[in-house]
Amino acid sequence: MSLFKLGDFILHSGSKSNFFIDCDALADADWQALARLIYDKGFRFRKVVSIPKGGLKLAEALKPYCFPNPEYPVLVVDDVLTTGKSMEEEKEKYSGEVKGVVIFSRGVCPDWITPIFQLHETFGR
Numbered sequence: 001m002s003l004f005k006l007g008d009f010i011l012h013s014g015s016k017s018n019f020f021i022d023c024d025a026l027a028d029a030d031w032q033a034l035a036r037l038i039y040d041k042g043f044r045f046r047k048v049v050s051i052p053k054g055g056l057k058l059a060e061a062l063k064p065y066c067f068p069n070p071e072y073p074v075l076v077v078d079d080v081l082t083t084g085k086s087m088e089e090e091k092e093k094y095s096g097e098v099k100g101v102v103i104f105s106r107g108v109c110p111d112w113i114t115p116i117f118q119l120h121e122t123f124g125r
Helices: 028-040 056-065 085-091
Strands: 004-010 016-021 047-050 074-081 098-105 113-118
Parallel strands (some): 074 098
């Protein structure tokens, strides 16, 4: 299984792309390392929620880092952000502060979402 695939793809957003980022190729150790990286960079959250299905493994890896402090935000996670629509829809379900983290962003993220890896606009779509 390969993380990056070349070809003709229709993304979840409906956009066409000549490459696909398949995070199912990541091993459990990769998810654990990404979760630790997020924690080590100062993200503190009271609850972690994911965008199905891409963010499920990351959310699971982040659960040990949740703190039931009501002053902490809800953390919304996904594997790959293209338009941000799914993240925005999920954000609307929660009151109070919400932060987002994605592993890969195909372009510029909204202010409340932090990408671990962000593709230059030349390569994003």
